[in-house]
Amino acid sequence: MRNHLNALRHPLPPGPPARPVIGNILSFPPTGGWHVLTEYKKTYGDLVFFHGLGNNILVLNSLAAINDLLDKRGEIYSDRPSFTVVGELMGLGQSLPLLPYGKQWREQRKLAHAALSLSSIKKYYKIQEDMAAMLNEALLDDPNNFCSHVRLTAGRIILSLTYGLSVDTADDQYITHAEKTMELIGKATVPGAFLCDFIPAMRYLPAWVSFQREAKKGRAMIESLVTKPFEHVKQEIADNTVLRPSLTSDLLSVRPQEGISQSEFESHIKWAAGSMYGAHSYEQTYATIICFIMAMALNPEKQKLAQEEIDRIVGKDRIPTMEDRELLPYVNATIKEVLRWHPALPLSIARMATKDDIYEGHTIPKGTIIVPNVWCVLETYFYFELNCNKSVLSDRVIAHEPSADFDEQVFLPERFLAPDVTAPDPGKWAFGFGRRICPGRALAENSLFVIIAGILSVFNISPPAEGDLKVEFSPNLVSYPENFKCQIIPRSQRKSALAHQRAKECL
Template structure:
């Protein structure tokens, strides 16, 4: 009996000794299973989240990619940020796991304090977002946007007429026409009214929004409790001004359409189409229509404007590419008429120039951030719920041979890189509903400029690519020469302008 007790005690001792080892092994395995993706070294409490400036962060992310790979993780102050540096990682998470990665981060300043949480681009993924999305798709589907081809073509011709009169002011002309396209389509506003009353305000408002929707732009976004600070704190004053600007941006053109409809003189527009469908809960629908239209108005003009300016810079730097595109246009369209959107399918090299323009300098280098709705594991790495996920489309755009060079021919071969249209307008369920309208605007503006003008460097300036570092990145002011390709082209532009005015 004593021997049995002794043996039992020895066995029990072995089990007791094994328990700490088992616990240590279990904890080690759990830690391995919940390892964060790689990232720069972190400090106590603040982690590594303050190591990258919000301005031009895509450059630093690409440098880190060489060291850490497709996934780049930042954390600290209770926040987690995951940067996706490849199209594979973007597709695997934002597309294949869209149920987890379709939310937007809560930008405390712009969403809560400025009141932009009602706008579709920043709405949480859910029923309200779906309702806005259905409205936008109804008005801007591939079939629906065909009705706006004539407006877009007329405004492209108007851009030519203005460049003919004052080519040195091309920045301003492109800016106004890009804004006019959106205001004409979304609200049916005529050119003069749009320019005098709306476009400048829209630009100022979008500048405020762009600066506020870069993750980390405000310390309040990292530490939301700061939103309760008094109104005299600088970011609170900025938020108050932003709220007033956004409310005017969304409400003023919308109320204009309603007044014109009541008077029976509203021209065709996206807003008029949506308001014409009367249903029982019209009050709720009107609020959604107002904010859906406002989202299209606010974002659409700036990205088109930026893309066309990048194109002008590229042509001034690469006259050989310009000549080849013009030769194709002369062969397909001829020299006796303006191009039309229906010509798009027959102009492979012109389309390659447009794709290369979008790839060479993406105007949304970090797209718009997402947020994970639950804990997730990817490639053995742990991604906590609430992680801000940033698609680094800049890294995707440059992931091809001679990525920093402007080479449209790369899109003509069998080994062409990823079409920029797959990442320039967002991803998966949150792809921009204005994609088809935006593609048509960019096509007709660029194609018309190619058909009518020669774009050359200004001999007084050493032109070098130089771009802003905000959410929407566009060229800093530069000089170039824009002149009609011939006297016949100049006369054709004047004739088209007179017809438009009549």
């Protein structure tokens, strides 16, 4: 109570002008908001507050504020907002990323940690390398459809690792279903995507109202997304026909803890596995690889440096494997720079405050939705850019203030290799924060490495032969380059033969 009264003595954080009843909530951009929210920083600072229709949203516009709240005050800021449409009406609220911070979340999180620990994921190295080799072969045969090959590869990896399923074509029923479901979830998981998220009483509106029809369709899609492959694994175990290791078969081989019934345990596994397969993980891997391809087409000199490193260290007679990861600093710096250049989740995944709190002299009321705008983190890299370019550190740099001509879109892996000051590792923010940090980070980084090093070793990526390369990104929760063209050409006949040969050795 004292805390509550204390909190209320402080003003709310600043935000755009408000009107009666609706406040300023409609100034919160429903899609693609990271640029607008970063602009707001100029006027309102690191904390920007939106309110109205019974809702509060606080945007965190600096890495310091994000870490202070989501990491250091994890006991208050580890909950998720309840998304009325996607969470309640569509049923996704049972999946790990959207579960409230509580017992069920802890149970699923434990399962995810067990299945995704550094030692557990070693057994997937070969599968990841094989999938990367199959991607290279597809790029040799049909380079123009690179987006659909990468999509298939990201889906294949996650389906294979989660359920031991193999997928042959981009039209595979699991992949196409996951794609459609992800598109729907991606649009629906941004705070404010549906007015019903702001006015939960709208959930009682009749079934023919447009968002209700969308919710019904989404519920059926999500249910089938998590249930079908899970039942498939259970059947394989029952028939003793499990072919490949998988997270689900591993988890199903463990006995439930005391106090948890078998059906409850299986439901946790079904949703924990469904979260890995469905909850953006595959879309984020896709997004990051597509960003890499675009970045290479735009930055041939950086691409060349990475290729030279691979040729020098791995040699010209084989494709890089997971074993080479530690030996390729420039390739690793390129991957970090891709994560920085266009983060797949520019607004991360929203949280919710479970108590009144005071931060930097402002009240943050209980129930406030917290949006970490990781896009604003990009500006913290400006002085590393100067450092890499061997410029003299100016007063502006020392004051940590970006210069007017700082361009966050400059692609500079050297930021992470500079001898004196290296820039913060995007791995420290691109995968989230504190107690809800992405449990799949190590697995995802392995996939990114084998795929990116594989592509670099075999291909030259360049802008399209005709017309310009269109640099545009999708505005959804998971953001990536929208349709663009580029050329993906084998570096030599020898590289092409090597890639075909490696693909033949796949499982």
